[in-house]
Amino acid sequence: MAKLPKKAELTQYSLGTAPAPWRETKAELRPGMYCYGAKGKNLETVGMPNARDWSPAEEDWKLPEDWREIILAGMAERLEKYRSFRLFMDICVRCGACADKCHFYLGTGDPKNMPVLRAELLRSVYRRYFTKAGRLGKLAGARDLTLDVLKEWWYYFFQCTECRRCSVFCPYGIDQAEITIIGRELLNLVGLNTDWIAGPVANCYMKGNHVGLEPQTILSNIEFMLDDLETITGKRIEPTFNRKGAEILFITPSGDLFAEPGIYTCMGYFMLFEQLGLDYTISTYASEGGNFGFFTSNEMAKRLNAKMYAEAKRLGVKWILGGECGHMWRLVNQYMDTWNGPADFLETPVSPVTGTRFENARSAKMVHIAEFTADLMYHDKLKLDPARNDHLIVTFHDSCNTARGMGLLDEPRYVLKKVCNNFHEMAEDTIREKTLCCGSGSGLNAGENMELRLRAGFPRANAVREVKEKHGVNVLANICALDRASFPPIMDYWVPGTKVMGLHELVGNALVLDGEIERTLDLRTEELPRRDETAGEGGEAQ
Amino acid sequence: MMKEKEIMIGLIFFLALFTAPFWLNVGNSVTAAPEVVISAAAGEECLFSAAEMRERHMQILDEWRTVSVREGKTLDLSAGGAHIGFEENCLTCHANREEFCDACHAYTAVNPDCWDCHHSAGAKS
Amino acid sequence: MTFFATVIMPYLAFVSFLAGMSYRVWRWASSPVPFRIPTTCGQQESLPFIRADKLENPPDRLHAFLRMLLEVLLFRSLFRGAQAEKRGETLVFGSAKWLWFFALMFHWSMLFILLRHLRFVLQPVPGWLLGLEAADGFLQIGLPVLYITDIFFLTGLTFLFLRRVALPRLRYISLPSDYLAVLLLIAVGLSGLATRFIWRADITGVKEWALSLVTLRPEPLAAASPAFLTHLILVMCLIAYFPWSKLAHAGGVFLSPTRNLANNSRARRHVNPWNYPAPVHSYAEYENDFREKMRKAGLPLESAEKTEGGAESAAGGLK
Numbered sequence: 001m002a003k004l005p006k007k008a009e010l011t012q013y014s015l016g017t018a019p020a021p022w023r024e025t026k027a028e029l030r031p032g033m034y035c036y037g038a039k040g041k042n043l044e045t046v047g048m049p050n051a052r053d054w055s056p057a058e059e060d061w062k063l064p065e066d067w068r069e070i071i072l073a074g075m076a077e078r079l080e081k082y083r084s085f086r087l088f089m090d091i092c093v094r095c096g097a098c099a100d101k102c103h104f105y106l107g108t109g110d111p112k113n114m115p116v117l118r119a120e121l122l123r124s125v126y127r128r129y130f131t132k133a134g135r136l137g138k139l140a141g142a143r144d145l146t147l148d149v150l151k152e153w154w155y156y157f158f159q160c161t162e163c164r165r166c167s168v169f170c171p172y173g174i175d176q177a178e179i180t181i182i183g184r185e186l187l188n189l190v191g192l193n194t195d196w197i198a199g200p201v202a203n204c205y206m207k208g209n210h211v212g213l214e215p216q217t218i219l220s221n222i223e224f225m226l227d228d229l230e231t232i233t234g235k236r237i238e239p240t241f242n243r244k245g246a247e248i249l250f251i252t253p254s255g256d257l258f259a260e261p262g263i264y265t266c267m268g269y270f271m272l273f274e275q276l277g278l279d280y281t282i283s284t285y286a287s288e289g290g291n292f293g294f295f296t297s298n299e300m301a302k303r304l305n306a307k308m309y310a311e312a313k314r315l316g317v318k319w320i321l322g323g324e325c326g327h328m329w330r331l332v333n334q335y336m337d338t339w340n341g342p343a344d345f346l347e348t349p350v351s352p353v354t355g356t357r358f359e360n361a362r363s364a365k366m367v368h369i370a371e372f373t374a375d376l377m378y379h380d381k382l383k384l385d386p387a388r389n390d391h392l393i394v395t396f397h398d399s400c401n402t403a404r405g406m407g408l409l410d411e412p413r414y415v416l417k418k419v420c421n422n423f424h425e426m427a428e429d430t431i432r433e434k435t436l437c438c439g440s441g442s443g444l445n446a447g448e449n450m451e452l453r454l455r456a457g458f459p460r461a462n463a464v465r466e467v468k469e470k471h472g473v474n475v476l477a478n479i480c481a482l483d484r485a486s487f488p489p490i491m492d493y494w495v496p497g498t499k500v501m502g503l504h505e506l507v508g509n510a511l512v513l514d515g516e517i518e519r520t521l522d523l524r525t526e527e528l529p530r531r532d533e534t535a536g537e538g539g540e541a542q
Numbered sequence: 543m544m545k546e547k548e549i550m551i552g553l554i555f556f557l558a559l560f561t562a563p564f565w566l567n568v569g570n571s572v573t574a575a576p577e578v579v580i581s582a583a584a585g586e587e588c589l590f591s592a593a594e595m596r597e598r599h600m601q602i603l604d605e606w607r608t609v610s611v612r613e614g615k616t617l618d619l620s621a622g623g624a625h626i627g628f629e630e631n632c633l634t635c636h637a638n639r640e641e642f643c644d645a646c647h648a649y650t651a652v653n654p655d656c657w658d659c660h661h662s663a664g665a666k667s
Numbered sequence: 668m669t670f671f672a673t674v675i676m677p678y679l680a681f682v683s684f685l686a687g688m689s690y691r692v693w694r695w696a697s698s699p700v701p702f703r704i705p706t707t708c709g710q711q712e713s714l715p716f717i718r719a720d721k722l723e724n725p726p727d728r729l730h731a732f733l734r735m736l737l738e739v740l741l742f743r744s745l746f747r748g749a750q751a752e753k754r755g756e757t758l759v760f761g762s763a764k765w766l767w768f769f770a771l772m773f774h775w776s777m778l779f780i781l782l783r784h785l786r787f788v789l790q791p792v793p794g795w796l797l798g799l800e801a802a803d804g805f806l807q808i809g810l811p812v813l814y815i816t817d818i819f820f821l822t823g824l825t826f827l828f829l830r831r832v833a834l835p836r837l838r839y840i841s842l843p844s845d846y847l848a849v850l851l852l853i854a855v856g857l858s859g860l861a862t863r864f865i866w867r868a869d870i871t872g873v874k875e876w877a878l879s880l881v882t883l884r885p886e887p888l889a890a891a892s893p894a895f896l897t898h899l900i901l902v903m904c905l906i907a908y909f910p911w912s913k914l915a916h917a918g919g920v921f922l923s924p925t926r927n928l929a930n931n932s933r934a935r936r937h938v939n940p941w942n943y944p945a946p947v948h949s950y951a952e953y954e955n956d957f958r959e960k961m962r963k964a965g966l967p968l969e970s971a972e973k974t975e976g977g978a979e980s981a982a983g984g985l986k
Binding site for chain 3: 007011013014015016017018021022047079080081082083084085086087090091092093094095096097099100101106109111114116117120133139140141164167168169170171172173174175178205206207208214215216219241242243244284285298299302303306307310311314332333334335337338339341342356358359360361362363364366371374375378403404405406407408409410411414427429430432433434458459462465
């Protein structure tokens with residue numbers, strides 16, 4: 001990773017425009033703002049076109065001779081396949097309501113990061129080749145598809161996290177995520193992906209998960225967590241893997257199996273399931289909840305997603321429980337059943353503990369763990385000691401995808417309020433459906449584009465800083481593996497001293513297991529603060 | 543698909559709404575403006591030409607109201623020193639309110655407030 | 668000439684409007700909605716003890732319909748209007764409902780003005796229209812009475828125009844057609860006012876002419892004044908241009924998949940008409956790749972030996 005720029009440098013921008021009209025400004029690819037080009041072998045693995053090694057920094061992107069025809073034919077095809085695309089190309093009135101809603105614009109001041117302009121990058125080409133008025137050229141806002149335009153697409157469609165915040169404010173619901181998704185699909189037709197996306201896609205396709213954990217590594221990683229849990233709780237937990245006949249298949253993003261702080265969230269899941277005596281299993285084949293295919297093309301996303309139902313069918317489970325993840329849940333909620341359903345071999349999910357039927361998931365047969373846990377808590381099925389989280393002052397970051405592609409807003413808050421006593425919301429304009437993105441979603445959480453991530457994460461960090469100053473917040477809770485991976489460096493940079501925790505890490509801390517030893521350590525094996533005497537539990541210190 | 547059906551319904555609704563003036567007028571044979579009938583004895587001159595009156599009568603009457611009620615004047619110099627008086631001057635000839643005034647006003651959906659204060663010509667005759 | 672301007676052109680413009688809008692809507696509709704992608708702006712319907720925000724996150728078609736009504740009649744999304752400002756090294760978010768306010772003012776006024784013009788094509792004029800006129804002219808300023816919606820219409824448009832030229836960001840994103848649309852509407856409004864207050868049209872004659880058009884017994888408006896002709900021609904330009912421009916958003920908004928769908932795709936399967944099977948890496952292939960490692964790790968296996976686990980396809984709509 002290149003040396004990070006100073007804060008003063010990163011905040012030296014204004015939310016303005018540029019002197020020259022945007023159509024006449026060539027995109028300047030600044031290092032730190034983009035990811036490496038996709039390696040040939042990764043594209044080859046999944047059969048994506050124009051697989052070769054290339055570098056965005058070089059002049060020659062090694063495109064096929066007829067790249068323009070390929071792109072235009074791809075546009076024509078997608079205009080026929082997606083009403084969203086055709087409509088969003090046509091009905092924008094450029095009212096500007098979206099302009100200052102994008103965290104990339106808010107963090108860079110680059111006018112092409114205004115959602116309306118990022119869309120115009122594509123619209124201008126649409127007008128030129130697919131409308132009659134396009135013959136008027138500049139006057140109609142049309143322009144030729146040149147190599148510079150293509151590079152501009154690449155640069156800016158990978159400066160969008162498909163977070164849909166703009167779509168909330170648009171009077172017609174025009175969704176830049178949809179335009180970015182199609183834009184990236186078009187780029188992928190000529191082999192223009194980033195390696196941070198293509199690599200995980202290839203991994204996930206062959207090995208079952210983005211980070212490329214082989215089956216035995218998944219087991220040993222989890223073994224480490226279980227060792228720690230034994231130290232913390234005195235109990236040995238023994239989950240099963242690839243077990244046929246289990247009631248529930250549990251799928252979580254592989255980030256939870258791989259690195260801090262995701263693993264702490266994962267430990268929380270294991271504790272919860274252990275306490276409930278849940279009949280569940282984990283698959284090493286369908287070991288990925290997330291889906292970087294979605295940042296590549298619709299087809300790739302469907303191909304990776306197919307493993308979930310396929311594995312549920314093979315193992316003969318009744319339903320699927322899903323861990324904390326953002327885009328995974330947009331896909332489970334809005335795409336999975338359509339892609340790979342109907343899942344008629346599964347049953348409507350029923351909580352074996354409370355008997356609650358999850359009617360809202362009766363077709364897709366997959367339940368979010370926050371829904372599952374909130375239901376448990378509502379029925380008072382868990383013994384909790386929220387005071388164990390008393391040293392934490394928590395705020396909650398809504399993930400873009402669960403907020404705006406699902407509406408899972410109050411379930412995690414319900415859980416959070418049960419497991420910690422100090423909870424403060426961030427400013428109203430930055431939470432729930434108006435939540436600000438972490439800035440690293442949709443496959444942008446690489447290292448080489450750290451400046452971009454820091455900039456795009458700034459609006460969120462700014463809101464965290466506010467509650468830190470006001471309430472002393474020191475924990476940013478979330479329900480997204482990408483948040484857990486991407487926020488730590490962003491918080492360290494902008495709001496040092498803010499820990500990033502998954503919801504179920506906090507649940508795990510507060511959860512009282514039957515037959516556990518006296519808890520002195522949290523899930524990070526850090527000492528829990530001493531209880532004060534008034535709580536009647538003094539003498540805990542070692 | 544259902545969605546397409548909904549769009550078709552919407553489209554038909556749109557077309558029906560916007561062509562309403564056409565089909566609401568089917569069988570409507572009376573479309574011409576009503577004939578203006580002057581009931582009084584002919585011979586007396588109007589203060590302004592018919593064309594000017596058609597265009598500006600409401601503004602003339604409005605001016606008259608202002609100068610007579612607010613300024614207390616009784617003569618309109620712009621009209622050759624005519625005596626200001628809606629009832630005395632105009633309604634004596636145009637005494638048939640229904641045919642002379644109301645017919646056109648109804649036709650063009652104009653609802654003047656003259657008759658809130660003045661006796662209508664019809665009542666007088 | 669008069670015949671052309673007052674008979675042929677109105678019919679052409681009107682037909683262009685109807686056919687154009689129908690074509691645009693049909694064109695949009697002919698592309699399917701492969702995925703159920705509402706932008707959810709409130710709590711989903713999930714558990715009974717968690718209050719769902721059904722208007723912002725519709726669980727069914729009824730609520731999706733109501734959400735659309737809210738969007739079309741009250742501009743719900745614009746009402747969220749917030750503004751971000753950079754002050755030093757912080758970002759400040761504040762409410763900014765100006766765009767919502769003036770846009771709503773302009774659009775509603777236009778609706779009322781459109782309805783009021785029905786007096787020229789309906790005979791007899793229905794009572795509700797008289798009521799509408801009376802309400803609109805309740806200020807009783809001037810003779811003929813000044814309609815409040817005329818003022819609102821021009822105020823709203825003036826705001827929309829001014830922000831487009833005055834705000835650097837708006838100026839930066841605007842296309843020539845954005846100015847054209849708003850200026851055309853302003854010209855229509857001003858010329859309309861002129862025919863009422865300055866170069867007055869003989870509305871009795873206008874109504875005779877208008878009725879002749881809608882009863883399909885067209886007669887030219889011989890006595891059309893230049894002011895009236897100007898207004899007429901501007902209006903005809905507007906409606907003829909309407910479907911082919913960004914103004915078509917009036918129809919498009921109803922088709923927006925992020926607004927008109929229920930967020931219930933976990934409860935009811937949404938079908939993609941062009942779904943097709945795509946190659947996947949099957950479990951059998953996976954086991955073949957990792958059989959030894961899985962055996963060593965004690966994972967259950969489907970087969971002890973390498974199998975002919977050929978490529979499989981993800982389930983598709985074609986099966």
